[in-house]
Amino acid sequence: MTAILALEDGRCFEGTAFGATGTTTGEICFNTSMSGYQEVITDPSYRGQIVAMTYPQIGNYGINAEDSESAGPHIRAFVIGELCEVPSNWRSTQSLSAYLSDNKILGIEGIDTRALTKHLRSRGAMRACVTTELDAEAAIAAAKASPSMEGMDYVKEVSTPESYLWTEESREWSLPNTMTGEVGNYRELPPVRHRIVAYDFGLKYNILRRLRQAGFEVEVVSSTTPASEVLAKNPDGVFLSNGPGDPAALGYIHEELKQLIGQKPIFGICLGNQLLAHAFGGNTFKLKFGHRGGNQPVKDLRSGKISITSQNHGFAVDPDSLPDDVEVTHVNLNDGTVEGMRHKTHPVFSVQYHPEAAPGPNDASYFFEEFAALIDQTKP
Numbered sequence: 001m002t003a004i005l006a007l008e009d010g011r012c013f014e015g016t017a018f019g020a021t022g023t024t025t026g027e028i029c030f031n032t033s034m035s036g037y038q039e040v041i042t043d044p045s046y047r048g049q050i051v052a053m054t055y056p057q058i059g060n061y062g063i064n065a066e067d068s069e070s071a072g073p074h075i076r077a078f079v080i081g082e083l084c085e086v087p088s089n090w091r092s093t094q095s096l097s098a099y100l101s102d103n104k105i106l107g108i109e110g111i112d113t114r115a116l117t118k119h120l121r122s123r124g125a126m127r128a129c130v131t132t133e134l135d136a137e138a139a140i141a142a143a144k145a146s147p148s149m150e151g152m153d154y155v156k157e158v159s160t161p162e163s164y165l166w167t168e169e170s171r172e173w174s175l176p177n178t179m180t181g182e183v184g185n186y187r188e189l190p191p192v193r194h195r196i197v198a199y200d201f202g203l204k205y206n207i208l209r210r211l212r213q214a215g216f217e218v219e220v221v222s223s224t225t226p227a228s229e230v231l232a233k234n235p236d237g238v239f240l241s242n243g244p245g246d247p248a249a250l251g252y253i254h255e256e257l258k259q260l261i262g263q264k265p266i267f268g269i270c271l272g273n274q275l276l277a278h279a280f281g282g283n284t285f286k287l288k289f290g291h292r293g294g295n296q297p298v299k300d301l302r303s304g305k306i307s308i309t310s311q312n313h314g315f316a317v318d319p320d321s322l323p324d325d326v327e328v329t330h331v332n333l334n335d336g337t338v339e340g341m342r343h344k345t346h347p348v349f350s351v352q353y354h355p356e357a358a359p360g361p362n363d364a365s366y367f368f369e370e371f372a373a374l375i376d377q378t379k380p
Contacts, residue, residue: 001132002016002132003015003017003106003130003131004129004130004132004139005028005111005116005128005129005130005139006129006130006139006142007119007127007128007143008126008127009123009126011119012136012140013111013115015079015109015111016108017132018083018096018100018107019096019105020106021106021133022104022133023106023132023139024076024077025050025128025130025145026048026049026076026127026146027125027126027127028049028050028052028120028126028128029050029051029289029290029314030051030052030054030117031052031053031292032293032294033293034294036294037053037058037096038063038067039069040053040312041074042069043070043204043242044069044074044202044242045074045242046074047158047202048076048149049244050075050079050128050130051075051078051079052079052113052120053078053080053081054113054114054293055081056113057082057083058081058082058084059083059084059085059096060088060089061092062091062096063093063094063095063096064089064093065093067091068205069204069206070203070204070205073099073105074244075105077105077108078107078108079111079130080108080111081112081113082110083097083109085097106132108130121288125149125286125287125288127144129143149246149314151246152245154202154243154244155201155243155253156223156224158200158202159202160200160220160221162222163222164220165218166208166211166217166218166219166220170189171187171188172187172209172213173185173186174186174187189212189213190213190214190215191215192215192216192217193216194215194217194236194372195236196216196219196235196236196237197218197219197220197221197233197235197237197239198220198238198241199223199225199238199239199253199272200221200222201240201242201253201271201272202241203220203241204354207239207269207356208220209356210355210356210365210368214372218239219233223243223250227256228259230260231260231263235264236264236265236375236379237264237265237374238266239267239269239272239371240268240269240271240273240350242312243272246284246286246315247271247275247277248278248283250275250278253275254279257275257276257279261276261280262346264347265371266347267348267349267350267371267374269354269355269356270353273341273351273352274352276341277321277341280323280343281321282323283317283318284315284318285315285316286314286315287314287315287316290312290314291313291337293310294308294311294357296332296334297309297332297334298330298331298340298353299330299333300329300340301328301331307363307364308363309357311353312354316337316352319338325343325345326341326342326344327342327344328341332352337352339352339353347374347377349374
């Protein structure tokens with residue numbers, strides 16, 4: 001079946017439908033990762049977005065339940081160059097097309113993703129429509145009529161409605177190796193060292209796994225949980241998760257975070273970093289086309305170390321808006337944007353990228369240990 005991808009500026013691409021059929025709209029963005037399409041599809045940070053993958057063939061290793069980053073997909077539609085209809089991997093339980101069909105997500109293949117990516121890099125992220133029902137003119141009109149990402153609060157759609165204790169499988173997967181003494185497919189978890197509360201703004205499962213691997217017991221709470229309720233739990237620290245939408249539109253969260261700063265050690269990732277900036281009194285702005293992929297170079301200004309990082313965000317912190325008691329600690333080497341910061345007097349730090357790195361390298365996984373060390377330093 002023929003499908004159309006129409007952009008709000010009038011450019012159209014024609015391809016072949018897979019997954020579900022129908023019509024959907026959202027902001028279109030591109031991801032440069034060579035693998036990890038299942039993690040992308042199920043990442044709550046992509047709520048409200050149509051995702052195009054730059055890697056030419058997608059679907060070759062199928063889908064399996066263990067690699068999802070949440071309970072289900074969050075993207076509006078999936079745009080790829082070529083679909084692999086016969087996956088080949090011993091962990092695969094389902095094809096990508098069947099998975100999208102089961103979850104009523106539209107897919108379109110046969111698109112010149114190189115041309116699409118160059119267009120978005122030149123013109124910037126924009127609204128789009130993917131359809132198997134409308135003609136090109138109607139699809140362009142639908143894209144123009146869809147809401148902008150700026151000013152949108154998608155956190156309320158993805159956050160947990162009720163708090164819960166994370167008890168799911170968190171052991172690190174490994175291959176048995178007699179030379180290193182590895183037996184079985186999992187490494188044992190360390191004992192619990194610290195008890196923390198994690199705000200769910202669109203939390204990825206692998207962040208929870210990494211926290212548990214670093215010795216944290218994690219209670220996950222809703223994005224609307226008051227600071228007073230968190231402090232009443234008397235956790236050793238507070239974690240602020242990733243999530244979708246415009247951080248400037250989340251004023252109700254900014255106010256609660258202001259009350260937590262200086263009360264407990266705080267660590268934020270991605271949206272958590274941007275929300276902290278607002279709580280500090282700073283601002284954020286929308287990037288032209290965002291950072292999405294597993295190949296973003298970041299410099300730690302304290303050590304000079306360069307890390308290749310996994311990222312997924314369309315907004316960034318304005319460094320000039322930060323107060324004097326907040327220090328920028330990390331910058332993106334491609335465009336100089338803020339990738340990390342810390343408070344100079346309070347035990348608070350954050351990063352814009354994803355140190356849990358799924359998909360991506362493990363260059364930045366040390367931040368979870370840094371959070372544990374920070375709690376150790378501040379405990380009475």
